[in-house]
Amino acid sequence: MADAKPIAMPAKVSAKAPDGATGVLVLSTGDVAWGRGFGAEGVAVGEVCFHTAMTGYQEVMTDPSFAGQMVTFTFPHIGNVGANPDDLEADDPHALGIIVREDVTEPSNFRSVERLDAWMAKHGRIGLAGIDTRALTKRIRVGGAPNGVIAHSASGDFDIPALLEKARAWPGLEGMDLAKDVTTETHYGWEGGVWKLGFGYGAASGAETKPHVVAIDYGAKRNIYRNLAAAGAKVSVLPATATYDEVMALAPDGIFLSNGPGDPAATGHYAVPVIQQLLETRIPLFGICLGHQLLALAVGGRTTKMFQGHRGANHPVKRLADGVVEITSMNHGFAVIGESLPETARETHVSLFDGSNAGFELTDRPAFSVQYHPEASPGPQDSLYLFEKFVGSLKVAA
Numbered sequence: 001m002a003d004a005k006p007i008a009m010p011a012k013v014s015a016k017a018p019d020g021a022t023g024v025l026v027l028s029t030g031d032v033a034w035g036r037g038f039g040a041e042g043v044a045v046g047e048v049c050f051h052t053a054m055t056g057y058q059e060v061m062t063d064p065s066f067a068g069q070m071v072t073f074t075f076p077h078i079g080n081v082g083a084n085p086d087d088l089e090a091d092d093p094h095a096l097g098i099i100v101r102e103d104v105t106e107p108s109n110f111r112s113v114e115r116l117d118a119w120m121a122k123h124g125r126i127g128l129a130g131i132d133t134r135a136l137t138k139r140i141r142v143g144g145a146p147n148g149v150i151a152h153s154a155s156g157d158f159d160i161p162a163l164l165e166k167a168r169a170w171p172g173l174e175g176m177d178l179a180k181d182v183t184t185e186t187h188y189g190w191e192g193g194v195w196k197l198g199f200g201y202g203a204a205s206g207a208e209t210k211p212h213v214v215a216i217d218y219g220a221k222r223n224i225y226r227n228l229a230a231a232g233a234k235v236s237v238l239p240a241t242a243t244y245d246e247v248m249a250l251a252p253d254g255i256f257l258s259n260g261p262g263d264p265a266a267t268g269h270y271a272v273p274v275i276q277q278l279l280e281t282r283i284p285l286f287g288i289c290l291g292h293q294l295l296a297l298a299v300g301g302r303t304t305k306m307f308q309g310h311r312g313a314n315h316p317v318k319r320l321a322d323g324v325v326e327i328t329s330m331n332h333g334f335a336v337i338g339e340s341l342p343e344t345a346r347e348t349h350v351s352l353f354d355g356s357n358a359g360f361e362l363t364d365r366p367a368f369s370v371q372y373h374p375e376a377s378p379g380p381q382d383s384l385y386l387f388e389k390f391v392g393s394l395k396v397a398a
């Protein structure tokens, strides 16, 4: 159905399903957008956000930071390069579902092994096509990221008042600790390096003596571990609730705080005291996204829920030390309040979209972090140097 028209939004709650509608988005505001469902049938409730990347939908969907959210892609053609077993940032998708403009078509790509909708059905994820994603994105930009429900029913039966009730009853991401839902259950050692065309995923760096990085997994993307390994580190991964003693028992040369979903303040209840103790050891520490926000909280800073968030693969960030602009991959709905950072934290990066904090380093401890995703996947690779900077700063304990 390449010429299928989008179904205009918003309709109001009383609207009946138009002919051919097999999917619907119901916002907690009472707005309803009808479309065509694909992937798994069912209902999902969460925050509706938008993502502006033109590529990398599988990596976006499997990024555990998207737990509790459904993603509206502003790029209209999603699914046309199919699905493959390599572009995964976790075993399963974590985004609750996706909202797209065009129907999923037959894949055309040498890496594809199945259709996107088939892959989503297998993993229980709902898709909604035929939505005027421009109108929805404008709405989010004007009104903020709303809570909502997406539903897919092949028979076209929807109980709209019940779906609206569900959207309204959902408490919202603020105050939600989701890291504990998506973290690893057990401690494990990471194997493997980065992906190269014609070679697939390579081995980790061949260096014989490797600094040992202990990563706390709040919902990590795999490409972070691949890049730490490629930069020469041996990587061990611990659950989000790891204690100070559990981290130190592994004799880390460096400590990594991962990205992850939910509200940093909620996860901070158990993560911050551990990070504060770890900072006392003066072992070098690096944080990304949720890890960045948790480091800020650990030094007395504050975070806030953003109005619409930053999600895309072309977000410009200024590196304050030399004025260089890095084009970055971003995915966050909370932000560190730059002014809340203590004097011992020097802001290193700012977003050129809205001036929000995008990185800082401590002046009294060997610790730094960034709000954006230097590991890309998807997105530009301008910021890969941060992995080398971190791993290069580590000394292997004698």
Ligand SMILES: NC(=O)CC[C@H](N)C(=O)O
Pocket (backbone or CB within 6 Å): 065, 258, 259, 260, 261, 262, 263, 264, 288, 289, 290, 291, 331, 332, 333, 334, 335
């Ligand atoms: N990618 C991330 O780590 C996201 C961090 C946090 N959950 C936020 O939305 O801001």
